[in-house]
Structure formats: structure tokens, C-alpha cells
Amino acid sequence: MKSQQFEQYGEALVSHQYEIPVPKGEEVLIKISACGVCHSDVHVWEGHFDLGEGKKVDLKGNHQLPFTLGHEIAGEVIALGETANKAIVGNNYVVYPWIGCGQCPLCEKGEEHLCNRPRAIGVTVDGGFSEYVIVPSGRYLYELGKLPASLACTYACSGVTAYSAVNKVKSLVRGRELLIVGAGGVGLSALSMAKALLNCKVIVADIDQTKRELALQEGADIVIDPNDRDEVYKLRKSLKGGVAAAVDFVGSDRSLGFGMKMLNKGGTILVVGLFGGSLPLSVPMLPLKAITISGSFVGSTQDMKEMMELVHAGKINPIKITQRPLSQAHQTLKDLQQGKVVGRVVLTPGENS
Numbered sequence: 358m359k360s361q362q363f364e365q366y367g368e369a370l371v372s373h374q375y376e377i378p379v380p381k382g383e384e385v386l387i388k389i390s391a392c393g394v395c396h397s398d399v400h401v402w403e404g405h406f407d408l409g410e411g412k413k414v415d416l417k418g419n420h421q422l423p424f425t426l427g428h429e430i431a432g433e434v435i436a437l438g439e440t441a442n443k444a445i446v447g448n449n450y451v452v453y454p455w456i457g458c459g460q461c462p463l464c465e466k467g468e469e470h471l472c473n474r475p476r477a478i479g480v481t482v483d484g485g486f487s488e489y490v491i492v493p494s495g496r497y498l499y500e501l502g503k504l505p506a507s508l509a510c511t512y513a514c515s516g517v518t519a520y521s522a523v524n525k526v527k528s529l530v531r532g533r534e535l536l537i538v539g540a541g542g543v544g545l546s547a548l549s550m551a552k553a554l555l556n557c558k559v560i561v562a563d564i565d566q567t568k569r570e571l572a573l574q575e576g577a578d579i580v581i582d583p584n585d586r587d588e589v590y591k592l593r594k595s596l597k598g599g600v601a602a603a604v605d606f607v608g609s610d611r612s613l614g615f616g617m618k619m620l621n622k623g624g625t626i627l628v629v630g631l632f633g634g635s636l637p638l639s640v641p642m643l644p645l646k647a648i649t650i651s652g653s654f655v656g657s658t659q660d661m662k663e664m665m666e667l668v669h670a671g672k673i674n675p676i677k678i679t680q681r682p683l684s685q686a687h688q689t690l691k692d693l694q695q696g697k698v699v700g701r702v703v704l705t706p707g708e709n710s
């Protein structure tokens with residue numbers, strides 16, 4: 358099988374040829390038909406997260422090199438380990454990639470995605486920039502049904518991340534406003550889910566005009582350029598103080614600063630994006646404005662189950678997908694790094710890879 362891998366962090370991905378792996382025990386082998394390319398792939402490839410002020414979380418040494426990225430995987434089960442569920446062979450699934458150790462208190466609580474000893478596919482173990490991948494158990498698979506694989510794969514990361522965040526602010530925004538900061542792939546998924554699930558006005562902020570226009574087409578009630586001071590001032594005035602909740606899908610000092618500024622008293626901001634940075638915090642503003650700052654990382658298997666039910670019920674608008682052959686994995690990482698991707702790029706290993 359062909360796998361697009363990096364041999365050193367930050368260096369060009371190269372195509373390697375391997376034997377097709379053989380599943381053991383509960384494991385299943387997936388023939389990959391689609392794998393989305395996500396900003397987290399860029400971080401793992403670069404080997405660090407930026408904490409701001411020159412500090413970084415070093416991811417180097419966490420991977421066996423060469424490494425295969427790709428955690429948004431959909432495909433067909435074509436082989437099983439001895440103890441795997443026989444009924445799933447030949448069917449098409451989306452793979453839940455945020456797999457934990459299965460033994461710690463977080464995993465036992467159903468929060469494998471927060472496990473401190475993760476086995477996350479494409480993040481800590483080899484992933485989907487490849488023709489085949491091994492999944493530890495059939496219980497991490499979610500049926501495709503009538504969904505195209507190129508769309509369905511994106512639910513494993515951008516979809517479940519967006520759903521988990523939207524679900525967390527659900528009770529806070531009823532009849533009020535939600536601010537989405539950042540209209541990239543995850544932000545647009547969240548917009549679609551917010552329109553489907555929440556009874557509130559949705560405002561989308563992005564510095565890029567093309568992305569703001571796309572957000573309007575996808576149903577945003579209001580769009581705003583956070584750098585346009587006059588417009589921001591007018592919007593805050595019209596909101597009589599600010600929004601009830603904000604979700605920051607960028608995760609930079611500027612985006613969080615903007616989101617916090619837009620919160621009304623008693624508001625909550627949830628940080629999801631991992632762009633990087635740090636900002637000084639006026640500590641008395643927390644009690645004086647009674648605001649809550651929290652974080653949300655991908656989503657649980659329960660989130661994945663609930664979200665896929667909504668998707669199958671036709672309640673979530675499909676996001677814009679661009680398909681590319683597997684051989685364009687490296688170019689796609691570079692395009693994402695430079696902010697050139699609108700919607701989601703999905704690699705299709707089955708076709709001209």
C-alpha cells in the first residue's frame with residue numbers, strides 16, 4: 358500500500374510503499390476511500406503548538422518516523438482480526454480517531470478523546486494519508502449510510518469538534534446570540550449545526566472577506582470583520598452589551614481577545630482552535646463581567662453518535678469539500694499552513710493516488 362509520510366518534522370511528505378497490514382484480535386482493516394486534511398495535521402507535521410511569547414509545546418519525539426498523518430477517515434472494512442465483529446465486513450464507515458488507552462478514569466468515563474495515553478489515529482499512531490489503516494476495534498466505526506465518503510470523513514474531526522462545542526453552549530444561547538470566531542472548516546460546520554440545533558441568532562467573525570461571504574451563504578445572520586473597528590462598535594451597540602456566548606475556532610491571542618470583548622456580562626467563551634498565542638488577562642474582569650473562559654477538544658464517542666444521527670436525519674448542511682488525490686497531501690498541508698483553504702480538502706486514496 359502507498360502511504361504519504363513525513364520522515365522529519367516539517368519536511369516534504371513522501372510516498373512510501375508497504376505491505377497491507379494484517380488485523381489482529383479485535384482490530385479491523387479499512388480500505389480508505391477518503392481522508393480529510395485538518396489544521397491539526399499541520400501542527401503534528403510541524404512538530405509543535407505555539408503557546409505564544411516564543412514558548413512551544415514540542416510534539417517531536419511523540420511519533421515513530423516516518424509518520425502517516427490523517428485522522429478524518431472513511432472507507433470499507435475489508436479484513437478482521439480473529440475476535441472482531443464479523444457483521445461489519447464489506448460495509449463503509451467513518452472512523453472515530455480519538456482513541457484512548459481504554460483503562461484510565463477518563464476513558465472509563467467515555468472521554469477517550471481526553472486520555473493522557475492516547476492512541477489517536479493520524480495524531481499519535483499512523484493515520485489515513487494512506488490506502489489502508491488499522492482501527493483497534495469495530496466499536497470506533499460509524500455507518501456511512503447514504504453519505505458520500507468524502508463528506509462523511511470530515512465528521513470525525515471538524516464535525517465532532519463543531520458538534521461538541523455547539524452542544525456545550527446550547528443552554529446558554531437560547532433566544533439570544535452565538536458568536537462564531539473563524540469561518541474555516543470547523544467554524545462553518547459549527548455554523549450549520551448551530552442553525553440546525555440552536556434557537557439563536559448566529560454571528561460569524563472572520564478577517565477574510567471570502568470566508569465571511571461563504572458564512573452568509575451558509576446561513577449566518579450577521580457577519581463581521583473583527584478588524585473593522587466601526588462595524589464592531591456598531592454591532593456591540595446593537596447587541597446591548599454583547600453576545601451570550603462565543604466559540605473561538607481560531608484560538609489565537611487576537612481571536613480570543615476579540616471574542617472576550619464581544620461577550621456580554623455573564624457570557625461564556627469556549628476556545629476550540631489551536632492557532633497559538635497568549636494574552637494578558639485583566640483578572641478583575643472575570644468577576645466584574647462574570648465571564649467564563651473554557652476549552653473544548655474534539656469530541657467524545659457519545660458526541661460522535663449524536664452528531665451522526667443528526668447528519669443521517671438530514672439536519673446538517675454539508676460543508677464545501679474539495680477532493681484531491683493522495684499524492685497532493687503535502688501541497689494541501691502547505692495550502693492550509695498559508696490559510697489558502699476554503700472549506701475542507703479531502704484526499705481520495707482510491708482514485709489516481
Ligand SMILES: [Zn+2]
Pocket residue numbers: 395396397398428514515
Ligand atoms: Zn482535525
Ligand SMILES: [Zn+2]
Pocket residue numbers: 457458459460461462463464469472473474
Ligand atoms: Zn485513557
